[in-house]
Amino acid sequence: MSTSSSNPVSNTAPPKAPARRQSGDRHVYNGPGMIATGEATALLPTETTPPIKVFGTAAIRETFDDLCLQQAVNSRLAPGVTDLILNPDAHCGYGAPVGSVLVSPTHIYPGPVGVDIKCSMSLLQLDLPADAVDDRKVRRELISAICRRTPTGAGKGQRSVAQSRHVNRTLGKQLVLEGASKDVCMALGIPPNWAFRCEDSFHVGHDGTATALEARLETLLATREMTNFSEKMQQLGSYGGGNHFGECEVVEVGDNERARSVAETFGLHDGNVAFLSHCGSRGFGHILASGQFKHLQTKFDRWGIPLPAGDRQLVYAPLGSDEANNYLDDMSLGANFATVNHLLINALVLEAFQEVIPGVKGDLVYFISHNIARREIVNDRPAWVHRKGATRAMPAGHHSLEGTPFANSGHPILLPGNPRDGSAVMVADPGAEASCFSVNHGAGRVLGRRHAKRVLDQSTVDTELESNDILSNCRRYPIDEAPAAYKDFNEVLHSVKSAGLASEVARLKARFVIKDASKADD
Template sequence: MGKKLNGRDLIKLGFPKDNSINIALGQIYRYRKGEKKEVVLAEAKEVLVTPEKFTNHRTWGKLAEGLLNQVEVKMHQLLNCGVPFSVFGENEIDEQAKRQLYDALKLPVAVQGALMPDAHCGYGLPIGGVLATDDAVIPYGVGVDIGCRMSLSVFNLSASYMNGKNDMLKKILLEHTKFGKNGVHKIKADHAIFSRDEFREIPFVKSLLDKAYKQLGTSGGGNHFVELGIVDILEDIPGNKLEKGSYLGVLSHSGSRGLGSSIAKHYTYLATKQCPLPKNVQHLAWLGMSGHDGQEYWRAMNLAGDYAKACHDNIHARIAKALGEQVVLNIENHHNFAWKELVNGMECIVHRKGATPAGEGQLGIIPGSMTAPGYIVMGKGNLDSLQSASHGAGRLFSRTKCKTRFTHSDIRKTLKDNDVTLIGGGVDEAPMAYKDINTVMGLQEELVSVLGTFTPKIVRMEK
């Protein structure tokens, strides 16, 4: 931008000496860096004179909003008493996770909360926390891995198909799944999602297009996995063509990769600048849904959620092709997301940080651990849980504690005892790190009905 543009240049144009200067500089350095200074200043002058013309502009919309609504940025105070909430499986949840929810319930935008039986301490909201807010979205209430999801595909192959094929199936997982920051497929796949308007109309998201293209059909590290195993259909599943019985299935757990992580960090930064909060809840800064950044985050979040689905679809398609079979049943659901839903007749933003949507009749999959079954479920629409259920068994031991408590030898023994083959994985993801999934499921019988199970047999994770 030649000579660096600064606040004095904007004051000379007639900008008021308030937060609008900071907004303008932020937008310029974020989206117009490298352009001629006089061109940028000429545009900034136009925005100053006629801000109403720029309210939905990709670069200047936020500045226009600031000029039209001279709102002073000030510290938000918490409510003295939290809004109503429910806790499911209280005796299975650590005190720190409960405290995180109690703090969130005192946000001035909070409407109602809930804690699932797999809950444990997180960042911002606890994992397993659900929070409904009024006209506000909390980026860290959604989480860093936006749209992280479970996806279960079932093939019209008897479970006995796996007998004697362990090496072949291991090879399929090794060749057709990729994990971690640098895990990419040699042969890239195109997808309609890359033509979405968000990649053209939101400057920050546009910068992530190349990364999203490279990572399509891959999985993250940590507790993300792709598993081949046995699906037992125990009850009638709406839309299912298969009879009750045991089948071969593939279950995957991953999210929106670098796209979602970058979106989460970017908009959390913007939220913390606009919404100062006391230190104990500073990661719960929100964006107003009617504001420029709130609307932009909402679009970006939904894009990331759809991208996560596209990644799962690609993974399952690759495995189906390698097997020479078609998927006859797929059950999937997001967690780490926010939805517009009615709560006591009021439209709210419902954040599910590691919680499964469980509206009446809604299908989902709740995994156990690599040596414990997952459950195909149908939601009961329980209003006390904000129509939610757990997203898994939940951690019993942190990653740090796992490294001092368990050994590779311990893991190998547990895997052998349960007839499970593991490719990759670390001590921090030891099956013993998780709560008993059967206990967790027993604590949410009023939230979901069980229609079937998935038992892992070959598990692939990041090495």
């Protein structure tokens, strides 16, 4: 690829990856094994590059299946890649493993961002004591009030619920260009100051300007793939399906001095109710990402460019090329949608709580992504850090936090676990530099969705939640989202702590969960 997409050039074939073969529907990894370097650290060698850094205890490393390891090696050997990190939640994904970090100063990779551009976590802290949601009837009323405002399900949008915010085409164009600007927030009833509690409240075009982003959007709107733009804007303020959720929590701040001090900086209140959300850029982001995969794969086929390890989902574009510029613009458009989507969900959730319990107040603790590529400084030079199912982890004193509320503490890290075992708020330690200032994005799957449906028992899943007094909007909890489908969250957190990447500030205990009820009730 060149800076002019009409002038193809040949690329040098990437280094050969270790052999890969299939046994039935499983890949068998034949490369070198992992070498332990500490209680929760290891190295995964490759044939031609410095090794992959692995974070996870021996028990966690056993959860990395062969395909996950093969994808990690394939990604490390891809052109322009200088670092590859495997976090404790790592499992096989599309091209690159979910739970990995890929660094390149010269290339951009759509695969290590994924199809849900800027899938993220956000946490809303309420001034409501835990006992206010003890009554199951109150929780049922809260679930209903939230579901009247925030639809769930892959194709669901504002028209499927009664009290959503309407987003027309004009506002839709504005929000994907501006992100959480003051005007966009005011138009949607989002407190504008929440933008200061975002990892990135807005994204600009490939050249650092809004003009480039606007030009790209106009080009996209003229294409056949984006004829449903207005329809996709109707999904703003919704959760979607899969592993996306909203969860009512009770905050339990750690009992050490540092945890209490950091919690105060974050705005966390021990013993109070909070609300944790997980979602991304919905159908709009999926269209953008899918279009980029298709476009780049067509270019690779047309020009005969070798694919890394023959994997079509590891297509890439050299920085400065038209292809890279278009991808970065599309990623920014999707990321701006995801940002506003989260902030609107939080505003609607707060509104729902106020309907059921008048007078409740709430503030955003933080909004942070785990599917994004960001330009950062790695090894003293600019590079694109691709986090796929990985969370940024900048400790106190990091230059990127200068001028933020978290300069002296490190920023909040929001890690979802499962309703049974809780979720966590963490803060980075100086040792996070070893992982390119990244940690896992949650527990990580240990059972694939089909496998979970085959081996898990629905009544056991539902009984387990009931015994923990956790309610849901689903008549039957989605079995492929059951706690047993995920890794041991406490062992995942132990890995992060033992590796010196981050420390726990608070644990979040679930009281009710909002999931995609459409499939759960099939």
